[in-house]
Amino acid sequence: xxxxxxxxxxxxxxxxxxxxxxxxxxxxxxxxxxxxxxxxxxxxxxxxxxxxxxxxxxxxxxxxxxxxxxxxxxxxxxxxxxxxxxxxxxxxxxxxxxxxxxxxxxxxxxxxxxxxxxxxxxxxxxxxxxxxxxxxxxxxxxxxxxxxxxxxxxxxxxxxxxxxxxxxxxxxxxxxxxxxxxxxxxxxxxxxxxxxxxxxxxxxxxxxxxxxxxxxxxxxxxxxxxxxxxxxxxxxxxxxxxxxxxxxxxxxxxxxxxxxxxxxxxxxxxxxxxxxxxxxxxxxxxxxxxxxxxxxxxxxxxxxxxxxxxxxxxxxxxxxxxxxxxxxxxxxxxxxxxxxxxxxxxxxxxxxxxxxxxxxxxxxxxxxxxxxxxxxxxxxxxxxxxxxxxxxxxxxxxxxxxxxxxxxxxxxxxxxxxxxxxxxxxxxxxxxxxxxxxxxx
Numbered sequence: 530x531x532x533x534x535x536x537x538x539x540x541x542x543x544x545x546x547x548x549x550x551x552x553x554x555x556x557x558x559x560x561x562x563x564x565x566x567x568x569x570x571x572x573x574x575x576x577x578x579x580x581x582x583x584x585x586x587x588x589x590x591x592x593x594x595x596x597x598x599x600x601x602x603x604x605x606x607x608x609x610x611x612x613x614x615x616x617x618x619x620x621x622x623x624x625x626x627x628x629x630x631x632x633x634x635x636x637x638x639x640x641x642x643x644x645x646x647x648x649x650x651x652x653x654x655x656x657x658x659x660x661x662x663x664x665x666x667x668x669x670x671x672x673x674x675x676x677x678x679x680x681x682x683x684x685x686x687x688x689x690x691x692x693x694x695x696x697x698x699x700x701x702x703x704x705x706x707x708x709x710x711x712x713x714x715x716x717x718x719x720x721x722x723x724x725x726x727x728x729x730x731x732x733x734x735x736x737x738x739x740x741x742x743x744x745x746x747x748x749x750x751x752x753x754x755x756x757x758x759x760x761x762x763x764x765x766x767x768x769x770x771x772x773x774x775x776x777x778x779x780x781x782x783x784x785x786x787x788x789x790x791x792x793x794x795x796x797x798x799x800x801x802x803x804x805x806x807x808x809x810x811x812x813x814x815x816x817x818x819x820x821x822x823x824x825x826x827x828x829x830x831x832x833x834x835x836x837x838x839x840x841x842x843x844x845x846x847x848x849x850x851x852x853x854x855x856x857x858x859x860x861x862x863x864x865x866x867x868x869x870x871x872x873x874x875x876x877x878x879x880x881x882x883x884x885x886x887x888x889x890x891x892x893x894x895x896x897x898x899x900x901x902x903x904x905x906x907x908x909x910x911x912x913x914x915x916x917x918x919x920x921x922x923x924x925x926x927x928x929x930x931x932x933x934x935x936x937x938x939x940x941x942x943x944x945x946x947x948x949x950x951x952x953x954x955x956x957x958x959x960x961x962x963x964x965x966x967x968x969x970x
Contacts (some may be wrong), residue, residue: 533790535574536876537891538921540898540911543847543941547858549576566624569809572873575946577618582621589623590653590689594667595725605703606680606726608669610692619858625652657719658684665725668692670699680724738772742915745770746846765905769914779923784901785845790925792828793843795865796892802870819888820867821854824928827861829853834930839937844926851890851941853928864928866892871939875946888937896924 532538539545551559565577568585591611594598599608617623632640634648639659642648649655656667664681666672671691674684679701685691692699708715712733722730726868745754749766758766769777777783779793799817809812822842834840836855841848842864849864859865871889900909911920 530578533573533578533869533910536873537893540893540896540921541846542893543892545898546576546943556887564628568621568660569877570946570949572738572876575876581624581627582619583768584613584617584621584623585629586611587615588617588621589625590656591625592656592667593712594656595665595669596661596667602700602953604708606669607698607700608667609698610668610689612693612697618879623652625655627654630653645865657686657688660684662725668699668911669701669724673875737774740772742770742858746772762905765914778918779925780900780914781845781897781920781923782925784903785925786796787925789860790843790845790927792926793863793922793927794892794895795863795922796868797865799867799870802867807872808879814825817867817870818884820851820870822851822864822866822889822890823856823859824864825855825859826857827854828864829855830930832927832929834928839931839935840928841893841931842926842928843893843894844924847895847902848940849892849894850931850938852888853919864926866890869894871947875948878948878952881945885944886940886942892924892942895926896921904911929934 535546535549535575536542549560549563553559562578563576564569564579564581565573565699566581566583568583573579589611590613593609594604596610601607615969629640629649629652633649640648647700649658652953652965658666659667664672664683665686669680670689671688672678672680672685674683674685676685676691676702676917679699682802703717703720707714707720711717711721712735715730716731718727718732721727723787727733731799740952744753744755745758746767749758749763749770751757751763799820801807801813801816822840826836829835836853839850840853841850843849869891870885871891872879872885873884874883874886877885879885897911900911903909911923913920
């Protein structure tokens with residue numbers, strides 16, 4: 530689900546692709562069986578033993594739910610749904626339905642009733658009838674048997690239809706007296722607890738000094754009776770679990786030569802392309818089929834390259850060849866690019882020589898999943914030492930001009946993905962302008 534581990538969801542992508550096919554001393558794959566559910570021939574599909582053909586959002590029910598990152602506004606909770614406008618093609622099946630089916634076949638408690646029979650027919654049925662607590666479900670709108678309750682109420686079997694009749698969105702507007710200072714607002718806190726948004730109706734204090742972090746530090750110092758960190762990590766825990774906020778250099782920058790790698794590199798999702806999927810949109814492909822490395826002109830002057838030149842961006846770990854683009858808007862110590870516009874050759878139903886693989890690139894190759902070996906160990910995760918958040922924005926790099934005799938092509942390149950039997954032959958040039966007109970009826 531949203532994880533393309535053979536491409537843009539992994540750090541150190543080149544080596545992860547090798548890890549996916551690693552074998553043990555007996556010649557057996559270390560990952561013995563790999564199932565991928567995807568609507569497109571993504572980079573990950575090529576590593577799968579079994580591919581379950583998924584649907585797009587046009588062909589399935591989806592929820593932006595109160596139970597998982599709702600689309601709320603400042604004046605109150607908001608959730609929404611997607612209603613399919615097309616039937617699934619061929620043997621495609623919504624991945625949510627597959628999970629419901631697996632849950633039943635594995636006899637997981639949530640998916641069976643007291644007699645062991647199937648509890649939910651499919652995902653739409655699951656959304657209607659699952660309750661995290663009495664009256665608290667996926668969707669806040671039109672609850673209750675007659676659809677007249679909101680935020681809390683028993684399941685309503687016409688809830689999908691009622692969302693569809695209301696532009697697929699439900700917006701609960703809080704009373705004005707509940708909209709401000711919510712962390713200390715008694716009325717709001719009690720309302721939020723009753724409707725399952727928080728567990729306790731107690732003031733939510735913003736801690737400048739964190740007692741929770743201090744407990745971790747005390748454990749690292751041997752002054753706590755509870756769980757203890759491994760001895761070789763005590764100093765690390767004591768340092769970074771500081772109860773007071775403090776600044777420190779990114780962990781990677783503490784371990785590499787920042788004179789050699791003076792810049793920081795970032796990768797961001799483009800607004801029109803969440804993860805990788807919108808390379809399927811012919812009109813969006815007219816706007817962006819490849820990405821540049823955006824750099825401040827001062828970086829180009831200092832390193833001898835011009836706007837539009839082919840350059841290498843290199844970390845202590847690996848390097849990538851790409852095209853640069855000057856921008857005064859970029860902070861001089863930072864370079865950045867869009868994520869996931871660049872694709873592996875032949876993936877996603879694109880031609881092997883498509884712009885996405887020949888000019889587009891992925892920064893992930895140069896970001897290591899582990900920190901360089903140091904006093905805390907040779908295999909320490911490249912992530913925040915407190916939260917575990919992957920350090921996507923911490924990579925230290927240098928940028929320099931590619932040689933004139935090098936290919937005008939991004940690097941690294943991979944063996945082009947071959948079409949599978951039964952895939953429809955693309956009319957690629959025509960589809961750039963007439964998307965969808967040539968599908969077989």
